[in-house]
Amino acid sequence: MNMIPDAVREFKPADYKSAVKPVWCPGCGDHSVLVSFQRAFAELGLPPEQIAIISGIGCSSRIPAYVNAYGFHGVHGRSLALASGLKVARPDLTVVVASGDGDGFSIGGNHFLHACRRNIDLTYIVMDNRIYGMTKGQPSPTTEPDWDTAIAPGGTGLSPFHPLVIALASGANFIARGFTGDVGGCAKLIIEAIRTPGFSFLQLLSPCVTFRPDQQKQWKSTVRTAVVPETDDPGRAARRLMTDDGFNVGVLYRGHREPYRPHPIADLDPARLEAEFEV
Amino acid sequence: MTQPRFAPSLSIVLTGSGGAGVMTAGQTLLDAATSCGLYGLMTRSTGPQIRGGEAAAMIRLSSRPVQCPGDRFDILLALDFDNVQRFAAELPLDAGSLIIADSGAGDLPDFLKASQAATAWLPMAKLAKSVKGGRVSMVALGALARLIGLPESSIVEAVAASIGRKKPEAVASSEQAVLLGAANAPEAKAPQLSLSGAAPGARWSITGNEATGFGAIRGGVKFVGGYPITPATEILEWMAHTLPQCGGVLMQAEDELASINMVIGASFGGAPALTATAGPGLSLMIESLGLAVASETPVVVVDVMRSGPSTGIATKSEQSDLNIAVYGLHGDAPHVVTAPLSISDCLLTAQWSVHLAETLQTPVIMLSDQSIGQARAVIDKPPNLSFGTQRLTMGANAENYARYALTESGVSPMAIPGAPGGQYTADGLTHNQKGTPSSQAQDHIGQLDKRQGKLDRFDFSAHWADIEGEGELAIITWGSSAEPLREAVEAARTEGIGVKLIALRLIAPAQPELLAAALAGAKRVVIVEQSHSGQFWRYLRAHYDLPADIVPIARPGPLPIRPGEALEYIRKAARS
Numbered sequence: 110m111n112m113i114p115d116a117v118r119e120f121k122p123a124d125y126k127s128a129v130k131p132v133w134c135p136g137c138g139d140h141s142v143l144v145s146f147q148r149a150f151a152e153l154g155l156p157p158e159q160i161a162i163i164s165g166i167g168c169s170s171r172i173p174a175y176v177n178a179y180g181f182h183g184v185h186g187r188s189l190a191l192a193s194g195l196k197v198a199r200p201d202l203t204v205v206v207a208s209g210d211g212d213g214f215s216i217g218g219n220h221f222l223h224a225c226r227r228n229i230d231l232t233y234i235v236m237d238n239r240i241y242g243m244t245k246g247q248p249s250p251t252t253e254p255d256w257d258t259a260i261a262p263g264g265t266g267l268s269p270f271h272p273l274v275i276a277l278a279s280g281a282n283f284i285a286r287g288f289t290g291d292v293g294g295c296a297k298l299i300i301e302a303i304r305t306p307g308f309s310f311l312q313l314l315s316p317c318v319t320f321r322p323d324q325q326k327q328w329k330s331t332v333r334t335a336v337v338p339e340t341d342d343p344g345r346a347a348r349r350l351m352t353d354d355g356f357n358v359g360v361l362y363r364g365h366r367e368p369y370r371p372h373p374i375a376d377l378d379p380a381r382l383e384a385e386f387e388v
Numbered sequence: 389m390t391q392p393r394f395a396p397s398l399s400i401v402l403t404g405s406g407g408a409g410v411m412t413a414g415q416t417l418l419d420a421a422t423s424c425g426l427y428g429l430m431t432r433s434t435g436p437q438i439r440g441g442e443a444a445a446m447i448r449l450s451s452r453p454v455q456c457p458g459d460r461f462d463i464l465l466a467l468d469f470d471n472v473q474r475f476a477a478e479l480p481l482d483a484g485s486l487i488i489a490d491s492g493a494g495d496l497p498d499f500l501k502a503s504q505a506a507t508a509w510l511p512m513a514k515l516a517k518s519v520k521g522g523r524v525s526m527v528a529l530g531a532l533a534r535l536i537g538l539p540e541s542s543i544v545e546a547v548a549a550s551i552g553r554k555k556p557e558a559v560a561s562s563e564q565a566v567l568l569g570a571a572n573a574p575e576a577k578a579p580q581l582s583l584s585g586a587a588p589g590a591r592w593s594i595t596g597n598e599a600t601g602f603g604a605i606r607g608g609v610k611f612v613g614g615y616p617i618t619p620a621t622e623i624l625e626w627m628a629h630t631l632p633q634c635g636g637v638l639m640q641a642e643d644e645l646a647s648i649n650m651v652i653g654a655s656f657g658g659a660p661a662l663t664a665t666a667g668p669g670l671s672l673m674i675e676s677l678g679l680a681v682a683s684e685t686p687v688v689v690v691d692v693m694r695s696g697p698s699t700g701i702a703t704k705s706e707q708s709d710l711n712i713a714v715y716g717l718h719g720d721a722p723h724v725v726t727a728p729l730s731i732s733d734c735l736l737t738a739q740w741s742v743h744l745a746e747t748l749q750t751p752v753i754m755l756s757d758q759s760i761g762q763a764r765a766v767i768d769k770p771p772n773l774s775f776g777t778q779r780l781t782m783g784a785n786a787e788n789y790a791r792y793a794l795t796e797s798g799v800s801p802m803a804i805p806g807a808p809g810g811q812y813t814a815d816g817l818t819h820n821q822k823g824t825p826s827s828q829a830q831d832h833i834g835q836l837d838k839r840q841g842k843l844d845r846f847d848f849s850a851h852w853a854d855i856e857g858e859g860e861l862a863i864i865t866w867g868s869s870a871e872p873l874r875e876a877v878e879a880a881r882t883e884g885i886g887v888k889l890i891a892l893r894l895i896a897p898a899q900p901e902l903l904a905a906a907l908a909g910a911k912r913v914v915i916v917e918q919s920h921s922g923q924f925w926r927y928l929r930a931h932y933d934l935p936a937d938i939v940p941i942a943r944p945g946p947l948p949i950r951p952g953e954a955l956e957y958i959r960k961a962a963r964s
């Protein structure tokens with residue numbers, strides 16, 4: 110056990126490496142997310158025991174076990190709810206939520222809206238590969254309409270969901286996008302997201318080399334650092350997010366909303382409540 | 389048929405349309421009787437309208453504790469007859485009953501005529517008009533008090549206490565209306581309230597839902613997440629203002645999928661956590677309850693049952709969520725299911741449920757129901773129990789910590805985030821002792837054995853059931869059906885029928901040895917429950933060795949099982 114006081118504890122990325130070996134395919138973008146987590150935590154100097162990584166189900170959601178921190182790998186789509194309960198009960202912890210585009214935007218879509226609206230001090234990282242990786246290649250809410258799959262031959266014909274626009278409209282306080290081809294860039298965004306109070310939403314474009322073999326190369330040649338600097342004006346942010354092609358990376362919006370922090374008022378002995386019932 | 393000898397009590401129902409003030413008047417009557425040293429029970433019934441609409445306040449008063457409705461109403465006090473026929477099935481009246489009604493209310497509705505109850509008419513509305521700010525319900529209460537022998541002063545004081553001394557005019561006009569009603573009470577032979585034997589004492593006036601909330605707080609709950617649903621909302625509303633005073637927080641979730649996960653998250657963080665819901669919400673929580681089982685996260689889910697399936701009758705009781713509570717989870721998912729045996733018992737059962745969840749690191753589903761959750765009883769002040777609840781957590785110097793270590797008790801120390809050296813990932817995936825995901829047979833079986841074993845090895849004997857009486861005839865029941873049976877068993881005893889009543893507070897895990905011991909000497913067993921398909925009976929048959937001679941009695945809601953009905957079951961079983 111580490112008995113050195115936090116003030117003099119220094120952390121290296123390797124301190125956040127767990128003994129569990131990832132199940133991900135070689136080349137999967139999620140490996141890079143793991144590395145950027147470790148770099149970000151080291152740079153923030155967070156003691157591993159003060160971090161909790163909460164996830165749902167999917168390839169991306171396997172990440173907590175690979176980090177030396179507390180973690181909860183829960184059920185499909187409910188990570189934000191679990192993390193919200195944890196953060197409200199334990200405001201002292203740094204709570205990071207990890208999810209996929211299916212986990213976060215489809216089955217967990219309602220929790221996404223309400224987590225943005227509540228603005229609890231959480232960092233929500235969605236590893237978006239525009240596919241259901243774990244269940245072997247079905248379309249997700251961010252999949253292109255013409256992407257051919259066994260369950261939707263010829264494509265879904267549906268226009269994709271705009272998670273960043275929805276986050277903004279629902280009240281998220283920090284909105285950013287990164288690409289796992291740039292680990293250092295992702296680490297920086299994670300640091301910013303954690304440092305910004307309130308609900309921070311970070312979409313990481315994380316290619317699925319197995320079910321979207323074209324993604325890695327295509328995205329690498331398409332992503333660009335957003336030319337417009339970050340804004341705190343929701344109106345401007347809305348315009349830029351609505352017109353964005355999904356490949357501008359960087360911090361796109363940072364607001365000033367107060368985080369939601371319900372807290373106890375007093376710590377009375379429950380016996381004091383008896384008066385309510387006495388006749 | 390001889391009249392059953394139940395504890396003497398007086399049952400009164402106040403009916404009227406929306407805005408007539410029936411519920412407030414009912415509460416006032418209960419308060420007034422309480423101040424005279426009586427015990428009482430008040431249940432409410434309303435029409436389908438969201439707001440307003442007809443309402444019935446049903447009150448039972450006695451010099452002894454009463455926690456379930458009686459067999460019949462001695463008095464029906466009708467402020468008007470609007471839609472009163474909707475309550476016909478809920479209002480057993482007979483030739484011995486008295487109907488007090490407003491002279492301007494029109495003809496007696498058919499079901500009331502058919503009851504052959506005596507009628508007394510009083511121009512309540514007219515009298516109320518003669519007092520500035522006078523309310524019909526206060527005139528009615530005045531007349532009622534005079535007729536049954538309740539001091540009018542007790543009504544006046546109860547009104548004053550509820551209105552508050554800050555509104556002297558309102559208090560004065562209420563007093564005037566009460567006294568006017570009393571002075572004009574109709575000539576009628578009314579059943580009398582027996583005040584002899586009534587003795588003031590340390591009493592509480594509490595609903596089952598409040599008692600559940602308070603039991604949870606006593607048990608140490610620090611986090612509640614919930615989504616509104618009838619008839620459980622009052623637990624959340626009561627805790628919303630009390631829990632933050634006692635070091636906790638309550639959050640309204642976006643749905644029950646969220647509320648169960650919020651409580652799992654809070655509990656993972658070390659805060660004893662609870663959610664309250666009804667059948668539809670429990671259905672949504674089921675997947676995540678399996679997660680709590682697999683990840684060994686303590687949580688309490690209170691299901692205040694209502695008539696199902698689907699939306700069913702949201703405002704009426706039934707004991708029909710037993711199957712989903714016991715069997716709803718997929719996979720082999722041992723957990724605990726408890727049930728309070730009365731309004732006051734919600735206090736103990738909720739506190740015990742928190743204790744079991746925390747001690748066993750498992751979800752506990754507590755099956756309360758509408759009939760006890762939303763009813764108010766005046767009870768003797770309950771003792772302040774302590775179970776010494778403490779979660780087994782990782783010690784300070786844990787070397788090579790393994791969250792799901794196989795231990796003798798099956799319970800393993802839980803590391804709470806913040807504790808250095810305890811870092812692990814709680815997981816719904818099958819895992820090894822460290823918590824690492826595994827698809828190995830030995831890990832799967834090892835952890836299944838661990839989770840089953842911790843329940844098998846736990847001693848539930850202190851509170852698993854309430855057992856009373858002796859006899860070759862035994863009754864097994866559970867939850868809210870216990871209270872009418874208690875009264876029936878007592879009445880049967882005065883008829884010379886010896887009956888042993890076994891009321892289960894612990895539904896799962898089953899306790900075959902404890903029940904076998906309790907059933908020693910029983911030749912015939914009657915199983916009583918409020919479900920259509922006999923869920924409890926089938927559950928007992930599956931998990932217990934029962935004598936061959938079994939009489940299953942299952943009937944659905946929404947009408948309550950009354951003591952007389954329960955006594956009939958006993959008489960019949962004793963005869964044949």
Ligand SMILES: Cc1ncc(C[n+]2csc(CCOP(=O)(O)OP(=O)(O)O)c2C)c(N)n1
Binds near residue numbers: 166167185240249
């Ligand atoms: C209730 C439920 N429904 C369905 C599944 C099956 N399932 C597992 S992961 C997944 C989709 C994951 O997609 P995504 O969140 O995009 O993660 P990825 O694997 O792409 O990282 C589905 C449908 C499940 N585990 N639980």
Ligand code: SF4
Binds near residue numbers: 132318
């Ligand atoms: S299937 Fe796709 S998302 Fe899943 S691990 Fe493999 S590459 Fe990554």
Ligand SMILES: [Mg+2]
Binds near residue numbers: 238
């Ligand atoms: Mg995906």
